[in-house]
Amino acid sequence: MGKIIGIDLGTTNSCVAVMEAGRPLVISAVDTGRNTTPSVVEPVKNLVGDVGKRQMILNSKNTVYSAKRLMGRRFSDKEVKRTIEMVPYKIVDGKNGMADIEIEGKNYTPQEIAARVLMKLKKDAEAHIGEKVEAAVITVPAYFDDAQRQATKQAGEIAGLKVERIINEPTAAALAYGMDKKKAEKIAVYDLGGGTFDISVLEIGDGVIEVKATNGDTHLGGDDFDAVIVDYIVSEFKKENGVDLKADTQAYQRVRDAAEKAKIELSAANEVELNQPYITQKDGQPMHLTMKLTRAKMEGLVEELIQKTIKPVESCLKDAKLDAHDIDEVIMVGGMTRMPKVVETVKNFFGKDPNQSVNPDEVVAVGAAIQGGVLGGEVKDILLLDVTPLTLAIETLGGVATPMIPRNTTVPTSKTEVFSTASDNQTQVQIVVTQGERPMSADNKVLGTFTLDGIPPAPRGVPQVEVIFDMDASGILTVTAKDKATGKTTNIKITGAVGLSDEEVKRMQEEAEKHKEEDEKKADTIKAKNNADALVATAEKALKDAGDKVDAKVKEQVEEKVKKVKEVAGKDDSSTDDIEAATKDLSDTLSQIGQVMYGKQDQPKGEEPKEEKKEDSDKKKDEKVEEGEVVE
């Protein structure tokens, strides 16, 4: 069976999403690259979406928008009458008294118009998925009656889509937030879109979502907000310069674009500067629009509009026989809910922070796609891939937790890395597996420990121990250590590496965040110490190998520097900088031996490949054998 797409068929904009690899993905329009498509249709030339919008003013009688307001309604309906006054295209009394649209003498039902939008979304989805799409879940407002739902379903069928289900927009939003998995909750969905406002109260129990009450204002949305801001800019400019920007189409267009941009920017910034040089002319002189708009000012302008949403919310709660504090969760839908003032107003009313982590323009389509996934059998527990909640690491020299599988990795997964020994003739290594975000092993949770022995005696850094972390789909971690020389292998199976409770994961992440700075400092110091120790070992070996070939003076110098490095690195309170400086000093002096002995192109014989050098040491091995054994 093919994919079932989810479609949010909106009054102003529409959006389509699909489940991909168990996750909802919003599909961008092929022509614009944007995730939403204007619900605008010119049926004669079949211009749908942005392209239809661009010729709207020129072809206003033939360009249909807000067709959703007519869907499944009778011509005598109050809402239809209101729409007739609002739109430039002709709405007529159609078959069986239903509202139709007449264009160039031909009647179109609202379903046919909506079908054009659906067809475009279907095409975009097919281009994205790479296969034919034949089925969809389409959303409708919770207040839609049977006739309106039926009409929406017909629109889907006209578009060549089998409508697997019509679901309520607030229900889809709740699905997108995974609310269906909650036990028993009461949810409010606050949906402030481009042209309409809807508020719904849902009750969830046993995976069933029920709309308890719904209310709203069919003529309140982002467009009203834009208009208020544009009016303010125009009137300010007039006050200052005596020129009406509304009279100049081009200037007015620029103000509208600038106002929309300012509105969006003021969601993040506290003040924006509107700069539109050469916006118009007065007596042959160019005039510039330069204006500062603060968030406070803008909020003052739109305050009344925001307050207008509260009354429907109160009525809705009353119908649901609930108080504001009975609501467990509030979900925000629609682009306008990005405005901080809207969020604040909603928060104050309900006394809790609203959910807004899912993109409010896309959340309904995402929920529809999830429903489609469930119906298509794609969303099943068995398919849900788990992720590692915390980083899985191995302890290396100096107690450093060296990450093997980073957190948020999708399982099953596997990672192999080769480590070596920290001291000469070391015959066994101890593998310590830890879990957590802190850079030091001691601060993380130890999941398991095991020993690989029987490594043939060899100088430090020579043996190669391959460590494999393998986590299967059910979260069972197998850690295997293998001596590459002998092929000797040991392993450990750890269960429960995924299965932490949410609280546990959260606590550990918070802890890591809290200690981030000091931890990093600590890790840096250890790294510096390890580097210092490695160089000391190299230097001592070089001195021994060089014997009499090196000038006694140089030798003495090196010995002195070695002593210095040991001293600095050995002290607990030495700073990273001090250690690094001493190490560098030694390294510079040491190169003299190399030059004397092997000529410029050769490295000192004792120096190991870079990887091992980094962590090599024998400095601390005497006191902390376990931690010093496995080195990168």
Add this chain to the structure above:
Amino acid sequence: MAKKTKPVGDKVHEELETVKGMLARALADYDNLSKRIERERQDLSKIASVGLVVRLLPVLDNLESAQVHLKDQGLAITVGEFKKVLDEEGLTEIKPKVGDEFNEEIMEAIEVVKGVSDNKIAETVLTGWKFTDGMVVRHAKVKVSNK
């Protein structure tokens, strides 16, 4: 015995089919994802420049407006250099001429004015820009005449 084992076999068979289906789906998803990433990678450099270009174009517009008033030679050179950079990025201007037919693919109508014929460009108020291969970065804003 046979009666007893059959339902179990059926169940296993059923589960196997389900899992097979899921595997096929996952593989298909992966395959399509790979293809899409390849496609998107090719477009990536273009997409990356679009975002920047869209923000820079209004600045160019202002420079050009300034030039209309100032008629400064230095500014003329600057505007020329600016356009040269866009040209090197594969961008060309959409500059409909008066009397051209309106084309919603590359233009946006912002006003309708009275004229002698329908759907003809009366004035280009804002130059558009597109990539040479056709992708429109900004639609030209035009006034269109209608009888």
